[in-house]
Amino acid sequence: MARLVLSRLAALAVILLALSAIVFALEAMIPSDPVRAMVGASATKEAVAAKRHELGFDKPLPVQYVRFLGRAATGNLSDSLRTRRPVVTDLGNFLPATLELAGAAAIIAAVLGGLLGIATARGKGTAPRLLMLAGASAPPFLLALALLMLFYSKWHILPSSGRLSSSITPPAGPTGLLVIDGLVHGRFDVVSDALWHLALPAFCLALGPAVALGRTLRSSLQTVLTQDHIRTARAKGLKERTVLLRHALRSALNAPLTMGGLQVGLLLAGVVVIESVFAWPGVGLYTVQSISSTDFPAVAGVTLVLGALYVVINSLVDLAQIVADPRLRAA
Amino acid sequence: MRRVFSLVAVAGLVLSACSTKSSTTGAGSTPSTNGTLNLAYLADMSVPDPDVFYDIEGNTVILSAYQGLVDYKPDSTTIEPVLATSWDISPDALTYTFHLRSGVTFQDGTPFNAAAVKASFQRRISVNSAPAYMLAQVADMQTPDPMTFVVKLKSVVTPFMDYMASSWGPKIISPKALTDNAGNDFAQTWAKTNADGTGPYKLTAFNRGQNYTLTRNDSYWGPKPNFATVNIRIIPDMNSQILQLRSGGLDVILHSFPVAELPTARSDPNLTIRDFSSYLQSMLYINANKAPFNNLALRKAVAADIDRDTLVSQIYGSYGHPAGSPYAPGILDQSLAPISYPTATVKAPAGTPAITFAYTSDESGIQSRLAGLIQQKLQGQGFQVTLKEVTNPQVYGYATSPQTLAQAPDLLLMTNTPDAAHPDTWSRILWGTGGGLNFLGYSNPQVDTLLNQGASTTDSAASAQAYAKAAQLLVADYGILFLADTRDVMVMRKNLTNVEHVPNYPWALRLGTLARS
Numbered sequence: 001m002a003r004l005v006l007s008r009l010a011a012l013a014v015i016l017l018a019l020s021a022i023v024f025a026l027e028a029m030i031p032s033d034p035v036r037a038m039v040g041a042s043a044t045k046e047a048v049a050a051k052r053h054e055l056g057f058d059k060p061l062p063v064q065y066v067r068f069l070g071r072a073a074t075g076n077l078s079d080s081l082r083t084r085r086p087v088v089t090d091l092g093n094f095l096p097a098t099l100e101l102a103g104a105a106a107i108i109a110a111v112l113g114g115l116l117g118i119a120t121a122r123g124k125g126t127a128p129r130l131l132m133l134a135g136a137s138a139p140p141f142l143l144a145l146a147l148l149m150l151f152y153s154k155w156h157i158l159p160s161s162g163r164l165s166s167s168i169t170p171p172a173g174p175t176g177l178l179v180i181d182g183l184v185h186g187r188f189d190v191v192s193d194a195l196w197h198l199a200l201p202a203f204c205l206a207l208g209p210a211v212a213l214g215r216t217l218r219s220s221l222q223t224v225l226t227q228d229h230i231r232t233a234r235a236k237g238l239k240e241r242t243v244l245l246r247h248a249l250r251s252a253l254n255a256p257l258t259m260g261g262l263q264v265g266l267l268l269a270g271v272v273v274i275e276s277v278f279a280w281p282g283v284g285l286y287t288v289q290s291i292s293s294t295d296f297p298a299v300a301g302v303t304l305v306l307g308a309l310y311v312v313i314n315s316l317v318d319l320a321q322i323v324a325d326p327r328l329r330a331a
Numbered sequence: 332m333r334r335v336f337s338l339v340a341v342a343g344l345v346l347s348a349c350s351t352k353s354s355t356t357g358a359g360s361t362p363s364t365n366g367t368l369n370l371a372y373l374a375d376m377s378v379p380d381p382d383v384f385y386d387i388e389g390n391t392v393i394l395s396a397y398q399g400l401v402d403y404k405p406d407s408t409t410i411e412p413v414l415a416t417s418w419d420i421s422p423d424a425l426t427y428t429f430h431l432r433s434g435v436t437f438q439d440g441t442p443f444n445a446a447a448v449k450a451s452f453q454r455r456i457s458v459n460s461a462p463a464y465m466l467a468q469v470a471d472m473q474t475p476d477p478m479t480f481v482v483k484l485k486s487v488v489t490p491f492m493d494y495m496a497s498s499w500g501p502k503i504i505s506p507k508a509l510t511d512n513a514g515n516d517f518a519q520t521w522a523k524t525n526a527d528g529t530g531p532y533k534l535t536a537f538n539r540g541q542n543y544t545l546t547r548n549d550s551y552w553g554p555k556p557n558f559a560t561v562n563i564r565i566i567p568d569m570n571s572q573i574l575q576l577r578s579g580g581l582d583v584i585l586h587s588f589p590v591a592e593l594p595t596a597r598s599d600p601n602l603t604i605r606d607f608s609s610y611l612q613s614m615l616y617i618n619a620n621k622a623p624f625n626n627l628a629l630r631k632a633v634a635a636d637i638d639r640d641t642l643v644s645q646i647y648g649s650y651g652h653p654a655g656s657p658y659a660p661g662i663l664d665q666s667l668a669p670i671s672y673p674t675a676t677v678k679a680p681a682g683t684p685a686i687t688f689a690y691t692s693d694e695s696g697i698q699s700r701l702a703g704l705i706q707q708k709l710q711g712q713g714f715q716v717t718l719k720e721v722t723n724p725q726v727y728g729y730a731t732s733p734q735t736l737a738q739a740p741d742l743l744l745m746t747n748t749p750d751a752a753h754p755d756t757w758s759r760i761l762w763g764t765g766g767g768l769n770f771l772g773y774s775n776p777q778v779d780t781l782l783n784q785g786a787s788t789t790d791s792a793a794s795a796q797a798y799a800k801a802a803q804l805l806v807a808d809y810g811i812l813f814l815a816d817t818r819d820v821m822v823m824r825k826n827l828t829n830v831e832h833v834p835n836y837p838w839a840l841r842l843g844t845l846a847r848s
Binding site for chain 1: 371374375377378383385459460461462463464467523538539540541542544562564565566567568570571574575577578580722723724725727728731750756760765766767768
């Protein structure tokens with residue numbers, strides 16, 4: 001276990017170094033002048049030069065990179081050119097919204113994927129499978145707009161955007177995840193309103209990963225169901241449901257868990273589109289706004305945080321696989 | 332001056348949600364009520380600090396919370412009193428004396444007076460951010476009595492009163508707020524999320540990425556605003572904004588409404604399309620610093636080949652017309668510097684190198700459609716044109732050195748608007764050498780001399796002639812082709828009344844007067 005943690009930490013460091021180097025290489029490859037854009041067209045050359053010096057943009061790129069790494073090591077990701085605040089402060093504001101959305105989407109994906117996999121492994125659930133496949137094959141923004149038109153515009157049963165109704169004041173902390181904070185403070189109005197706002201964006205985000213998980217679980221289950229221990233279980237006279245849930249499912253979880261880890265990347269990429277459509281104040285929305293204003297400190301900060309998140313979640317998936325499959329513990 | 336376009340069923344969750352709320356007509360939050368006006372921005376504004384803010388998205392917030400000494404009248408370039416009731420300008424145009432309005436208080440309850448004006452002017456100079464250039468020539472400021480403020484300038488600044496009226500001009504901030512929150516950055520940290528002015532609305536919430544809340548200022552000195560609350564939400568997806576407008580969750584889409592959606596909006600009985608006069612001009616920069624367009628004949632050929640008038644009619648319809656002059660209507664009499672482009676098309680000579688054509692896009696789709704049509708027209712005359720979309724900071728990087736200019740695109744399509752309704756704020760940075768919006772490095776020493784003449788003379792007719800002559804030289808050089816004088820188009824709920832708009836403040840409505848019938 002210790003070896004796993006150490007190897008993952010080493011991988012994390014290498015991946016973050018590589019990611020930040022790519023961001024800085026991109027900065028070099030895209031000729032732009034974010035400082036000029038920041039100070040405005042009427043600023044004098046001296047004012048532009050002073051601002052450039054203040055922000056360190058007058059230094060050669062490798063020097064900027066080393067300084068960035070030095071600051072990042074102490075938790076300082078520089079200031080955003082657009083919001084004029086520390087990127088760490090911005091991420092502190094935006095990350096909880098994304099974590100809540102991605103977390104809800106992951107839960108929906110796991111539940112839907114599990115139901116889909118189990119139902120279809122036994123040759124049932126063709127209709128819901130086709131429906132989900134159709135939904136997952138639609139471009140996410142199209143699916144989001146279609147659902148908004150139905151649930152918001154036509155039926156008026158779900159909200160169109162944001163995390164909370166403006167009439168509700170969210171509790172202060174501790175996590176920034178409104179559902180959790182609402183529960184901690186006993187504010188059930190916040191919990192229900194937050195869930196109400198989460199429903200559509202989380203579902204849109206979850207559908208693609210759910211279908212991928214379901215298909216993987218289905219084929220994995222079908223393989224396991226042909227194995228000897230399943231035949232033995234059936235021969236003992238166990239109910240088919242018990243055979244499936246107690247004996248087959250656990251040994252079939254390895255592949256879906258691997259797939260789940262990979263889907264995290266897809267989920268994090270998906271938040272960019274989904275947060276834009278649903279005006280969800282998360283890291284995806286922050287990224288879109290930062291890219292369009294060539295706000296490199298912000299883009300570099302987001303890249304590092306999402307990269308770290310991806311590695312950490314995949315490490316957790318590795319642990320989950322060990323728990324689910326005793327054979328891996330011996331290995 | 333600034334750039335405009337560089338300027339978006341299943342599961343327990345749904346079921347539990349449906350069980351908690353039986354229905355909503357709202358904007359993802361609260362439905363429109365008589366007391367709340369719901370607006371949206373496509374992106375966050377930078378900061379609600381009037382001495383730093385230098386964008387267009389956010390004008391509504393600044394102009395509702397803060398006020399300057401003067402303002403432009405709606406749909407006009409006439410300067411009207413606001414916090415100054417009258418003003419005198421010395422014959423040498425170096426001393427401006429403002430007589431201030433009495434009985435005005437800041438939103439924190441403290442009184443407005445000359446000391447407050449002086450403190451705010453001084454802060455703008457000290458902060459020294461983008462809009463500080465408007466006070467760069469201030470030599471001295473005096474407060475001879477509590478309701479008189481005197482500014483002395485180092486040299487003549489012909490647009491000075493227009494700077495005072497500009498959306499980005501000096502706004503008066505409560506001295507108490509500035510002192511209480513001074514920190515070591517002239518209260519800039521405080522002003523990133525707070526405001527304290529004399530305007531009709533208080534900024535009561537600034538949630539970056541989510542929403543800004545403006546609450547009626549009950550102690551406002553002028554007519555009481557009609558809406559108790561204005562909720563501005565950040566909705567980056569235009570389709571999502573349109574859905575909410577049609578459902579009543581939004582009252583206005585302030586800008587960039589997709590042209591393809593206009594017919595649908597027109598047929599919606601609850602919506603109306605309003606267009607206002609503006610100084611927004613679309614323009615095609617030509618890079619004369621390298622082949623092929625270092626050749627005047629080829630620049631002239633582009634002017635003829637794009638068939639400007641047809642192009643503008645096809646793209647803008649009734650929301651724009653072929654630009655009458657390099658100065659938008661209202662900035663300078665267009666007949667002083669009229670535009671005349673040749674109409675006889677010219678084939679690209681054999682061997683003309685392939686050209687790159689950059690444009691900044693916007694949500695309305697106008698820029699990309701315009702760029703596509705220009706590309707077609709030029710290709711029809713034998714030019715090889717590669718089209719690419721670029722961002723604002725990329726455009727700002729083109730003219731940083733002769734090397735970057737050599738690598739910059741051959742053509743660049745932009746839509747721009749000036750900081751104030753004065754020819755100097757438009758011409759100097761657009762086609763003066765080294766100007767901040769002179770993106771493809773146009774330079775003509777004669778033009779620079781004329782611009783300096785225009786800025787330094789107190790004779791307004793002679794000044795206008797100098798600015799006009801500078802524009803005529805630009806037109807003759809084919810350095811920038813002016814395509815269209817465009818309207819500021821907004822789509823809104825039909826029940827909105829008292830809609831007031833100032834041409835110099837694009838994408839903004841006067842919230843203090845707006846009402847719902």
